[in-house]
Amino acid sequence: ISDLVKKSEKKIVLLIDEVDKAGNYRLFLNFLGILRNKYLKRDTGKDFTFHSVILAGVHDIKNIKLKLRPEDEKQFNSPWNIATEFDVDLSFHPEEIATMLMDYEKDLQTGMDIPLMSNEIYKFTNGYPFLASKICKVIDEKLNKNWTTEGIQDAVTEIIETQSTIVDDLIKNIENNNDLESFVKRLLIENDKISYVHSDKIISYGTMFGIFKSDKNKLVQIHNKIFEIVLYNHIIAKLDRENSKVTGNVFQPNFLDKNGDLEMEKVLLKFQQFVKETYSNKDEVFYERQGRLLLIAFVKPIINGTGFYYVESQHSYEKRSDMIIAFNKKEYILELKIWRGREYHTEGLEQLASYLNSKGHNLGYLVVFNFNKNKEFTNEWNDVDGKKIFQVMV
Numbered sequence: 074i075s076d077l078v079k080k081s082e083k084k085i086v087l088l089i090d091e092v093d094k095a096g097n098y099r100l101f102l103n104f105l106g107i108l109r110n111k112y113l114k115r116d117t118g119k120d121f122t123f124h125s126v127i128l129a130g131v132h133d134i135k136n137i138k139l140k141l142r143p144e145d146e147k148q149f150n151s152p153w154n155i156a157t158e159f160d161v162d163l164s165f166h167p168e169e170i171a172t173m174l175m176d177y178e179k180d181l182q183t184g185m186d187i188p189l190m191s192n193e194i195y196k197f198t199n200g201y202p203f204l205a206s207k208i209c210k211v212i213d214e215k216l217n218k219n220w221t222t223e224g225i226q227d228a229v230t231e232i233i234e235t236q237s238t239i240v241d242d243l244i245k246n247i248e249n250n251n252d253l254e255s256f257v258k259r260l261l262i263e264n265d266k267i268s269y270v271h272s273d274k275i276i277s278y279g280t281m282f283g284i285f286k287s288d289k290n291k292l293v294q295i296h297n298k299i300f301e302i303v304l305y306n307h308i309i310a311k312l313d314r315e316n317s318k319v320t321g322n323v324f325q326p327n328f329l330d331k332n333g334d335l336e337m338e339k340v341l342l343k344f345q346q347f348v349k350e351t352y353s354n355k356d357e358v359f360y361e362r363q364g365r366l367l368l369i370a371f372v373k374p375i376i377n378g379t380g381f382y383y384v385e386s387q388h389s390y391e392k393r394s395d396m397i398i399a400f401n402k403k404e405y406i407l408e409l410k411i412w413r414g415r416e417y418h419t420e421g422l423e424q425l426a427s428y429l430n431s432k433g434h435n436l437g438y439l440v441v442f443n444f445n446k447n448k449e450f451t452n453e454w455n456d457v458d459g460k461k462i463f464q465v466m467v
Contacts, residue, residue, distance in 0.1 A: 074111065075121040084124035091130045130281065164200030167191045173209070185220035193225045197383075199297035201283065203239055207232055226399045230381045233302055243300060244307055246282045253279055257304055260295060261384075262366045267293045298383045305384070309370045323347075325375050335376070335400045337407070337438050341465045342452060344371050344440070348467040349450050364442045365409055368396065376400050395428065406434055412443035412466070422464075426457040439464040 078085060087108075095101040114120035165173075171191035178185060198204040211228040212219060219227065233240075247254045256275045259265040269287035271277055276293055279285035288294045295301040328340050348367070365384070372382065380400030398405040408425050412418065418441070429437045443466050452465045 074108075074123070078121040078123065086125045086127065087123045088127045088129060092128045093130055165195070165198075165202055165205050166200055167195045170194050170200070170205055173205075177209070177213075181218070183218055183220050189222070190220055190225065193222050197225065197229050197298045199286070201297050201299075204232065204297060204299055223402045226381065229299060229302075232299060233306070233381060234378075240303055242282075243284065243303060246284065247304070247307070250278065253284075257284070257295070258308065260293065261301065261305060261308065262363065264365065269293045302381060302383055305366075305369055306373070309366065309373060312366070312370065323371065323375055325377070325379070328375050333401050334403055335380075335398070335405060337398075337405050338463050340372065340375060341407075341438060341440060341463065344368060345450055345452065345465045345467050347371060364411070365396075368407075368409060368440060372396075372398065404432075404434070405436075405438065406432060407438040407440065409440050409442070412441050412445070412448075422455055422457045422462060425462060426460040429460045429462075430458070435460055437462045441466050443467070 108122065108126055111120045111122035112126070115122050167188075168191070171187050174185065174187045174190055177183075178187060194205050194208050198208065208225060208228045211231050212224050215231065216224050216227055247257060252275050256267075256279065259267065267276075269276060269285075269291050271280070276285060279293075283296055284300065285293050286296045295304065323343065328336050328343070330336050352367070369382065369384075376382065376398060380398060382396055382398045385395045385397065396407040396409060398407060406425075406429060408421075408428075410418075410421050422439070425437050425439060429435065437460060439462055441464060448466060450466055452463070455462045455464060
């Protein structure tokens, strides 16, 4: 280190990332101790070392400080200028993604619709740099430069279903912290709305690992749709491993028409039958907490390998959420809601029709969770503001 610093004409800054992950290894701590000692000696003119050392990926710096000192010297003061806030937004915005695509287009002239592609990439990645770049790389190298919305969906499927360091790290960070795992389940399964308070230990921890972010309403949300799908899949896989009843043992060929398209009406009727036979005795609390997960777990094996889904939550009294299914180059919009009476239901149908209109769709699907003891497991088509909506009551 001394020789390197002496020979360099410029000041050298050492950046060490993922410090928490290495913090329990004695060799790594010894290395930090060496850096600290050289830092102290440099200030007295007795040594040469890096101009600065930056430790990133640290949840609680006090733990590192304590580990660097002998047991009888434990104290919280340190010569390091540590834990300075780093507030630079490293996410790509649609305009920045568009700039990246413009450079690509200059070289290859694919004829892509750059504004459409940049916004579609942003929709799934929320500007997460690695994921945005990965989608582009997959389309370029594995999907024959299919720069269309279908190509982006295929790239998302590839990322979700292929083992990678980023997915492995995401799951490992969840699995290694029970409080974090419970928090994620509250967001995804129970659809809880939790205020984003950075001083909260779990929120801060999840943000540090890129799992959480604050939405426009200052509520905690999973950082991007790709992470959300990966986490849903992981939760469902664990449930399915523990209880095979969750998926209902469904098979894809039973729900496809002769063109290979998804027959959503048939899917929902089967789901209705599945709930009636397996979960009809459950109460309101169960459906509010598990209803969305049940439907996702049921649909997932049907679309597996050919399509994918993502969820868009709605901030409303009815706890509505929309499940968007992409399958065989087609998109299906499926809304989940809880029965709150006829008036709210009629209003919900109108909201779904409006949403379908905003997405350019004429067909929509609705699953209503009703916990009245005398309910009937009905199904029907509704014509609402020029849109056709198939509804099942479960």
